[in-house]
Amino acid sequence: MFLLTAFNMVILVVLLVYVFYRLLKTKSLVTLVSFTLQLSALTIVVLSLINQVQTSNNVELFYLFCGVVLPCLLIASDYRSMIRKIKEKGSFEGFITVDQNTADRNEDAAEIMSVISDETFVNDTISELGFIKEELYRGIRKKLVQAEHLYSDGNFDDACELYGNLIALVGSSSNLYFSYANATFKKGMYSEAQGYYRKVLELNGQLIEQLKKAAHNSSNSEVISKIQSKQYLVYYNIGVTYLNIGKLDFALENFQKALEINPGFNIAKEGIGRIFAERGNKIEAVKYYEDILEKDGNNYVISLLLGKLFMELEDMGQAETCFRKCIKLSPEKSEGYAELGKLLMARKHYEQAAKVYKSYIAINETDYSGHYNLAGCYFRLKEPDRAVLEYKRALELNPDSHNCLFNLALVYEDMGEYDKAIDLYKSAILIKIDFVDAYNNLGILFSKIQSPMEALATYTNGIKACSDNGGLYYNMGVVLFDLRRYQDAADVFRRAIEKNPGDTDVYYYLGASLTEAKKYDEAIKAYGRALDQNMSEAEIYYNIAAVYALMKKQDIAMDNLKKAISINPDIKQQVYVNNVFDFLQGQLLMLEEN
Incomplete structure (x- = not known):
């Protein structure tokens, strides 16, 4: 039991x-x-x-x-x-899937690409429904036209409802299901739209089989040819739905099917290019985009996408050409200006970038990013007053931008207005509690104005909010070192090394802290690690010599001093004024005579 x-x-x-x-x-x-x-x-x-x-x-x-x-x-x-x-x-999406009416609908999500409508929808549907009675003909045609107008006006909910009612009324129509799928897609219900597109393929296949079995005549052959020739739209739209839900393999498969039917279908090539770019195969994506531009040189969207790809490939010249072409093709659109401004800032052409962002603002006066980026240009051009003005305009449009508050603090700090800078750093931290750069800059500013305790409090709060950041430990260690709390400094520097072993400066400060704490053996090891990390060798050898001198190991101290002086002869001046090396003065004089 x-x-x-x-x-x-x-x-x-x-x-x-x-x-x-x-x-x-x-x-x-x-x-x-x-x-x-x-x-x-x-x-x-x-x-x-x-x-x-x-x-x-x-x-x-x-x-x-x-x-x-x-x-x-x-x-x-x-x-x-x-x-x-x-x-x-046609695909496995998991053993348990959520009702598509709620799960796939995302009204805030931006479409990556959009589906294509059938321009001959009304006439094709009427032809497909040739069996309907004469008295229903006019009413159905009126409803089809009404549904198309609703779709064109962006009223997808009502369009979807009307298409559904028509399907219930007249039965299985591939054209109706195609438009129903498009309206469903526009509502953000991508998986449900896929089901309707699959229904279109199923109905078309059944109709083609019926026509093939019927008496062979030229009329049937024309209908079959017409159905098959328009299948590329269905495959393309299926590909777009997969692309929008991130299923790239299925999207690629359907875009390729669309191209097999219609090799000149450039929008399918755009979809394939997007997939290659998403997968990191940027060279292959460039080929597809360039192929499109060979046949459609004035394609704004492809020129923009190609420019972005060239930027990622660090081909700034080609990218700039693409973005300037976008501006020439559609000067009223803002994307070209935004991307060109970003590129020019990356190339440190700040004056040109400022002009581009001014043009961007002329199109989008109320857009936060335009004022924010223009302020960045002015700051780098050493025009702080203009930078302050633009950052303030940006904050009026987006008061919760921690980056804008941080950058405005940088400007005020550069202008020597430290109180304003401190308040802005604190405001940025209130908005983003784990804003590491704000903690570091605020702590450094407190050190600059001789407020070490406030600096320590800032770093302590920063470490509580983001304990994995080595920079906060490093800066705290520097403050403790300046306060002559050498053992505490050494402990904090060790924590900094744990968090970020590749930060070479920490080993130098750790060695200095251990030296002052009279832990010479540990200091030698720390300086040795600093040398391994390719720091300034003359300074490191000098400090190692100082440690050995304190340990009364004259020969080793002298060997390290010789190495330091051979790398940087000016370091001798430091030796002469450092009483640690008093007992080596004679050997140094002999070295100079030789």
């Missing part, structure tokens, strides 16, 4: 885990009820096992039904749903 109860408990736990996973995925009331009942059943089994109590038949029936039968029914339902969706969409 014990083994049977234990086995039941294992089964219940496995099924409970599955239903819990289903609850996280679907968040449905039915699953919540099932999960609660299963939990109750499992509790009964566990208690009976622990207390070795013989349960009644009614109790056993309860935990068997609620703990086993009910979740098994859910598994069967999920399996059937999975098979149906694979047939509809």
